[in-house]
Amino acid sequence: MAKRLGKQTIMLESCPSMEGYAAVVSDKEGEGPLGREFDEVGADAYFGEKTWEKAESRIQIKALNRALDKAGVPPSAVDVVFAGDLLNQCIGSAYAMRGTDIPFVGLYGACSTMAEALALAAIFVDGGLAGRAAAVTSSHFCSAERQFRFPLEYGGVRAPTSQWTVTGGGAAIVSAGERGPFIREVCLGRINDLGVRDMNNMGAAMAPAAADTIERYLSDTGAAPEDFDMIFTGDLGFVGSEILLELLERGGVELKKRHMDCGKLIYRREQKVEAGGSGCGCSASVLCSYIANRLRSGEWKNVLFAATGALMSTTSSQQGESIPGIAHLVRLSAGKD
Amino acid sequence: MAKRLGKQTIMLESCPSMEGYAAVVSDKEGEGPLGREFDEVGADAYFGEKTWEKAESRIQIKALNRALDKAGVPPSAVDVVFAGDLLNQCIGSAYAMRGTDIPFVGLYGACSTMAEALALAAIFVDGGLAGRAAAVTSSHFCSAERQFRFPLEYGGVRAPTSQWTVTGGGAAIVSAGERGPFIREVCLGRINDLGVRDMNNMGAAMAPAAADTIERYLSDTGAAPEDFDMIFTGDLGFVGSEILLELLERGGVELKKRHMDCGKLIYRREQKVEAGGSGCGCSASVLCSYIANRLRSGEWKNVLFAATGALMSTTSSQQGESIPGIAHLVRLSAGKD
Numbered sequence: 001m002a003k004r005l006g007k008q009t010i011m012l013e014s015c016p017s018m019e020g021y022a023a024v025v026s027d028k029e030g031e032g033p034l035g036r037e038f039d040e041v042g043a044d045a046y047f048g049e050k051t052w053e054k055a056e057s058r059i060q061i062k063a064l065n066r067a068l069d070k071a072g073v074p075p076s077a078v079d080v081v082f083a084g085d086l087l088n089q090c091i092g093s094a095y096a097m098r099g100t101d102i103p104f105v106g107l108y109g110a111c112s113t114m115a116e117a118l119a120l121a122a123i124f125v126d127g128g129l130a131g132r133a134a135a136v137t138s139s140h141f142c143s144a145e146r147q148f149r150f151p152l153e154y155g156g157v158r159a160p161t162s163q164w165t166v167t168g169g170g171a172a173i174v175s176a177g178e179r180g181p182f183i184r185e186v187c188l189g190r191i192n193d194l195g196v197r198d199m200n201n202m203g204a205a206m207a208p209a210a211a212d213t214i215e216r217y218l219s220d221t222g223a224a225p226e227d228f229d230m231i232f233t234g235d236l237g238f239v240g241s242e243i244l245l246e247l248l249e250r251g252g253v254e255l256k257k258r259h260m261d262c263g264k265l266i267y268r269r270e271q272k273v274e275a276g277g278s279g280c281g282c283s284a285s286v287l288c289s290y291i292a293n294r295l296r297s298g299e300w301k302n303v304l305f306a307a308t309g310a311l312m313s314t315t316s317s318q319q320g321e322s323i324p325g326i327a328h329l330v331r332l333s334a335g336k337d
Numbered sequence: 338m339a340k341r342l343g344k345q346t347i348m349l350e351s352c353p354s355m356e357g358y359a360a361v362v363s364d365k366e367g368e369g370p371l372g373r374e375f376d377e378v379g380a381d382a383y384f385g386e387k388t389w390e391k392a393e394s395r396i397q398i399k400a401l402n403r404a405l406d407k408a409g410v411p412p413s414a415v416d417v418v419f420a421g422d423l424l425n426q427c428i429g430s431a432y433a434m435r436g437t438d439i440p441f442v443g444l445y446g447a448c449s450t451m452a453e454a455l456a457l458a459a460i461f462v463d464g465g466l467a468g469r470a471a472a473v474t475s476s477h478f479c480s481a482e483r484q485f486r487f488p489l490e491y492g493g494v495r496a497p498t499s500q501w502t503v504t505g506g507g508a509a510i511v512s513a514g515e516r517g518p519f520i521r522e523v524c525l526g527r528i529n530d531l532g533v534r535d536m537n538n539m540g541a542a543m544a545p546a547a548a549d550t551i552e553r554y555l556s557d558t559g560a561a562p563e564d565f566d567m568i569f570t571g572d573l574g575f576v577g578s579e580i581l582l583e584l585l586e587r588g589g590v591e592l593k594k595r596h597m598d599c600g601k602l603i604y605r606r607e608q609k610v611e612a613g614g615s616g617c618g619c620s621a622s623v624l625c626s627y628i629a630n631r632l633r634s635g636e637w638k639n640v641l642f643a644a645t646g647a648l649m650s651t652t653s654s655q656q657g658e659s660i661p662g663i664a665h666l667v668r669l670s671a672g673k674d
Contacts, residue, residue: 002466004416008440010466051656079341080525087650088425090445091658094528094648098661103345103525105453106648106663108427108445116442120457127464129339129347147652188417188440191431311431311443313424315484319388321428324435326443 002126006220008213009187010119012126015336017177018118019132020071021292023285024063025168028141029277032267037289038168039066045142045167052142053091056169059281060085060096060138063171063288067134071173078102078173079130082117084109085138085280086165088147092138102134110309111206111235112189113137114170114284115328118305119186121174122330131175138169139279148199148314159200163237163263163278164271170284172292180334181295181303185221187329189213191311195322199312202323203240203263203275206308209325210236211247213306217329218253225258229300232291233327234283234307235263237276262286283307295334303332339463343557345550346524347456349463352673354514355455356469357408358629360622361400362505365478366614369604374626375505376403382479382504389479390428393506396618397422397433397475400508400625404471408510415439415510416467419454421446422475422617423502425484429475439471447646448543448572449526450474451507451621452665455642456523458511459667468512475506476616485536485651496537500574500600501610507621509629517671518632518640522558524666526550528648532659536649539660540577540600540612543645546662547573548584550643554666555590562595566637569628570664571620571644572600574613599623599644620644632671640669 003011022039030041040062047058060083068075081100084107085092097104109116117135124130142152144165150156174183192209210233218224225231236244241261248255262283263276287305294300306329312321340348359376367378377399384395397420405412418437421444422429434441446453454472461467479489481502487493511520529546547570555561562568573581578598585592599620600613624642631637643666649658 002464004466004468008416053652053656079345084443084445086426088652089423089447089648089650091648091650091653094661095653095658098528098530101527104528104663105457105525106421106445106447108421108443110426110443120442123461123464123466127339127460127466129341129460129464131341188442190438191435191441193435311426311428313426313428315390315425316428316432319390321432324431326441 008216009185009220011185012122012183014126015182015184016122016125016174017179018172018181018292019175019177019179020067020173021288022063022066022070023170023289024059025285029166029168029266034266034290052140056092056138056140056143057096059169060136063169064136067171067173075100075102078132078134080105080124081134081136082107082120083136084113086144110311111278111280112307112309112326112328113280114287115305115307115330118172118330119328122183125174125176133174134171136171137280137284139165139281141165141167144279158274160274161201161239162274163202163276164273165279166266166277166282168281168285170288172288181292181332182336183330184333185331187213187217189327191324191326193322193324197322199317202278202310203237204243205310205323206325207236207240207243207247209327210244210306210308213327213329215251225255228258228302228304230260231255231258231304233261235278236261236308237263239275295332298334301334305330305332345553346522346557348522349459349520351463352519352521353459353462353511354516355509355518355629356512356514356516357404357510358625359400359403359407360507360626361396362622366503366505366603371603371627389477393429393475393477393480394433396506397429397473400506401473404508404510412437412439415469415471417442417461418471418473419444419457420473421450423481447648448615448617449644449646449663449665450617451624452642452644452667455509455667456665459520462511462513470511471508473508474617474621476502476618478502478504481616495611498538498576498612500539500612500615502616503603503614503619505618505622507625509625518629518669519673520667521670522668524550524554526664528661528663530659530661534659536654539615539647540574541580542647542660543662544573544577544580546664547581547643547645550664550666552588562592565595565639565641567597568592568595568641570598572615573598573645574600576612632669635671638671642667642669
């Protein structure tokens with residue numbers, strides 16, 4: 001049974017299990033520091049498809065199938081899938097899940113989608129609404145560039161604060177099983193908008209939301225940063241991470257020693273990704289490999305995962321709007337104690 | 338507490354209440370047969386804003402505020418809001434909810450969003466995860482036309498099977514209160530795609546999903562069409578509704594006498610809307626006025642509300658893809674018995 005803690009946090013007393021999880025990425029991510037952690041590294045960005053959008057759906061299908069395999073269950077054992085992505089009308093997810101026959105709850109949380117989906121999947125399992133639930137998301141550098149910025153052929157110059165959309169995705173199968181990681185609490189975030197208008201500086205736009213959700217979670221639970229092996233944010237990158245640490249320090253929360261950002265981790269700096277990785281697939285692929293692996297092995301006992309999203313579109317930016325940010329948080333532990 | 342029924346249906350034993358609800362539409366919808374049912378009818382499609390996209394966010398804000406007023410509670414009494422819309426990256430919802438300070442779960446279910454949001458809101462209240470939860474969605478003829486079809490100035494000729502996107506939205510505040518309508522069961526749908534490729538015939542693309550979800554619900558619960566005063570679909574319109582009835586008849590389910598579609602109801606045929614209304618705001622504004630009013634008054638005792646969505650984008654259509662459909666269903670009753 002779930003129990004509300006404080007203002008925004010939900011404790012899942014049954015400790016739902018991330019029974020199976022998998023990350024699928026493209027060659028560039030495979031060449032990064034986490035290359036060996038991923039379940040599958042594509043030879044290129046096409047994954048055997050004719051378009052980048054179809055490749056993105058293929059990534060989700062592959063990640064879901066691998067997560068199912070690792071959980072040792074067929075798709076029919078999953079009662080509901082929560083999925084979303086960055087593409088207009090979330091076609092990455094809709095076309096991926098079309099063939100599964102699993103009831104589908106479409107989400108839009110931009111790059112916070114993995115935490116949003118995992119939180120809902122865990123809530124459904126905890127409440128007995130689903131025997132098993134899946135959380136899936138993806139992003140693709142090429143489909144995102146042409147949708148949000150320029151045609152790739154144009155070869156636009158990138159700003160030093162811009163981030164590189166990860167071509168990859170992650171999937172988790174959540175159940176009442178006994179294999180860690182376990183999902184202990186979730187904290188669904190509020191929209192924060194401090195007026196950042198620069199679409200080439202998403203890290204700055206999302207940092208206040210990450211700070212808000214992390215502060216809320218710590219205040220709701222009475223936990224301190226020292227209680228965690230690591231506190232992950234999704235894709236603040238190098239610029240946004242600095243802002244996050246500063247914002248939290250002002251509120252008296254010292255995160256520096258425990259904080260790591262998936263967008264800082266996934267590429268080597270010499271891979272020319274400017275301020276780091278981004279996209280739904282960034283935090284999803286890092287969670288469903290590097291982070292979950294270390295929790296399953298017991299190397300880490302207790303981790304916060306706060307995925308961050310920027311909720312603008314090209315239309316809202318062209319209309320002069322600032323960029324609203326959001327962060328959803330999930331606490332994961334190695335054991336149930 | 339929630340209980341799973343059959344394969345896909347979730348029964349909410351606490352019977353969450355649609356404590357407050359409101360519908361806000363534009364002048365064209367106000368001139369339709371349901372004109373007097375709506376809480377607010379705008380003088381034009383701008384709602385005092387400079388762009389149609391901002392007008393759409395304004396519709397959501399107005400609908401939420403009116404629903405809160407009717408429930409007699411402030412925004413701070415709402416623990417979570419589920420919202421989504423048709424715009425790229427769901428900016429209708431993100432910019433509307435930015436100012437509310439309520440934890441935000443972004444959804445993408447195309448025109449099925451009202452049922453998806455209401456289902457999740459009811460699940461959260463039933464499970465004690467939220468004291469109050471809100472479900473909000475919208476659509477806007479002008480923002481949808483220019484995003485999905487042509488610039489309005491182009492004056493494109495419309496096909497007889499095409500539908501007219503409703504400029505409007507709806508909001509519901511769900512709580513453990515004692516005022517009907519009550520939310521009794523929810524059935525989250527699967528993606529159905531029978532290969533329809535015509536973006537001017539969404540009703541045909543969505544009808545199989547509606548048939549699938551309604552059949553699943555009836556089979557899971559053992560209910561018959563005669564058990565309901567009315568069975569509503571979202572926005573199949575005149576073309577899709579015929580297909581739905583035919584598909585169900587083939588499976589031995591006779592729906593004709595009980596079926597009504599929000600897209601058939603919201604406009605008069607002389608309003609030149611071809612095959613009827615569509616958009617997230619279509620089923621949302623009809624649910625949060627006409628339908629909920631008749632349940633609250635007790636005129637109807639028992640209603641099914643199955644909102645339907647078409648999950649394509651312009652990109653997927655340009656790439657030759659067919660249109661995946663989805664339908665989520667909620668059962669509503671006048672009393673708790």
